[in-house]
Amino acid sequence: MITIEQMTKVYTMGEIEVHALRGVNLTINSGEFIAIMGPSGSGKSTLMNMIGCLDTPSSGRYALDGIEVASLNDNDLSAVRARKLGFVFQQYMLLPRQSALANVEMPMLYRGISAQERARRAQVALELVGMGNRLDHRPNELSGGQQQRVAIARALAGSPSVILADEPTGALDSTTSEEIMHMLQQLNREQKLTIIIVTHESDIAAYADRIVTIRDGVVTTDRKNEVSHV
């Protein structure tokens, strides 16, 4: 459960102030599959970074599962990221010389999960994304779509409250993009995962149940997606 009230973010670059977020209000419930849309530079990534506890807002309120994030120090933010959040990046961001299994296990290292349990969960997660037969492959032995599947397994292996995916299909061709989106949709329905994706393509956003549009750092539309793909 995410509650955002009047969130602003101002970047200061020397003399210039960039108002990336100008008062965002947003509530996201558990189990939702939500797409954030908007033109380039509208503040989508900035909002995702705030939700992902990777950066702190300039003002406003943000509560994640009842935790007031604004009051946390760096170590507490790390702990929240480790337990509550799973990230999927446009560029996959896998450790290049480590196996798929090792990549998926990696985040669980930082929250006191035993080696045995890490390996078990990583394997289940890789099976869930259809990579159960590629456990020992290195990223350079996998296609882009397969790498993104490994990255999704990494995000969900620790059962986070929310999976955040900023342009997860941005580096993939359209067929692979559809496969990935279909898989995310299924994970949302079967695993009851809360998923937030950022995209500027309506085809991609169409897989979500709810579509939020932002423009110049404020939410302009927020609607249910009646015709989501099956």
Next chain:
Amino acid sequence: MSNQPQRRVLEPVSDTGRNGLDYRELIKVSLDSLLANRLRTFLTMLGIIIGVASVVSLMTLGNGASEAITGQFSALGTNVLTIFNSRPNRGPGQSGNIAPLTMSDYKAIERIKLPIVGPVPQFSANATIAAPAADKSAGILGTTADYAKVQSVTMASGSFFTDANVQGASQVVVLGSSLKTYLFGSGEAIGETVRINSLACRVIGVMASKGGGGFGSVDDQAIVPITLAHTRLFSARTSDGNLRVTTISLSVIKAEDIDFTQERIQMTLRDLRKLNSDGSEDDFNIINQASFLSSLSTITTLLTTFLAAIAGISLLVGGIGIMNIMLVSVTERTKEIGLRRAVGAQSRDILLQFMIEAVVLSLLGGFIGVVLGSILPIVLTVTGTFNAPVTLNSVVISLSVSLATGLFFGIWPARNAARLNPIQALRHE
């Protein structure tokens, strides 16, 4: 969707409430990272290996060399004074007529009552020495029986010649250990006859090795009564009918008498050579083994310092190598740091990981460096070419410098990267 495999559901994690890595996991993460990037690991270690190996080998060889040099000269006896026939401060072009050192000088010194063993006259020249099986051009030293006492000669077999041999100009010879081996191999030499410039001489003794090797060592020489050398082997007569000698040496019984003895001999020789009447400079030179040794040790210290300086430079170069690769690798790894931070690593986890990687690299590289650097000295020592035991000093110095460089340049850039906001680190190109 018809052929979906049966799906499992990931149950929530039963949270331990623990953050960060424990030390076992940290070590595993660091080792995994080093193993996964073997080339980078090897290149980083290379700087350390080269630096440490050169410090260990150069410092060890330097030490061995100076000990060999000083050892060779102290074997000659520290209380020995040697009188040479040369001017102490003769500049170029100042040739002049120098009266050669002769038996008269020797007898003049013998006549003074001094607390010494000797003096002994020494006349050296080269001659062909032939045994039935082999012959060789060797240094022949003519001297008196006291030579054995002054130079502390120990015999491997047989005996040194006697005063009677000297008085009678007996055709006898004492061989240095290397020369004996050359002429007779491992066979018996005592009682055999050798020909020195075709004069038959009986071998009556073989000296024990003085060691040290080197040029003009007594081990390569043959020693005969000086009377034999003067009268039968070489032409040693000067224009005024005296007999030339190359050096005169003597051993002062107590070290505290060295300076006084040296002065007395100097006065005696100046009188004899009539240098006092016109205030000329000395035309002979008295070398005091002890002061010679101390100036020698200045030279060997210089040698060791010089080698240590070269070693230090290679350690520095090695250190710069480590620094370079560590800096580059942290820049390359900033994305990795960003990723680890994004998925929940605390800055401390990142810092410790890089620290352990640096420690392992430095220690392993240092260890390999010590092993490689010891190979040459150990081979030289074992084969008997050169005695150069590996010094603890060189190992400790090189290891601590490499560890310090490795740690500093491993941790300092990693600390900066760990402090970055995860977003900045992730976006790093």
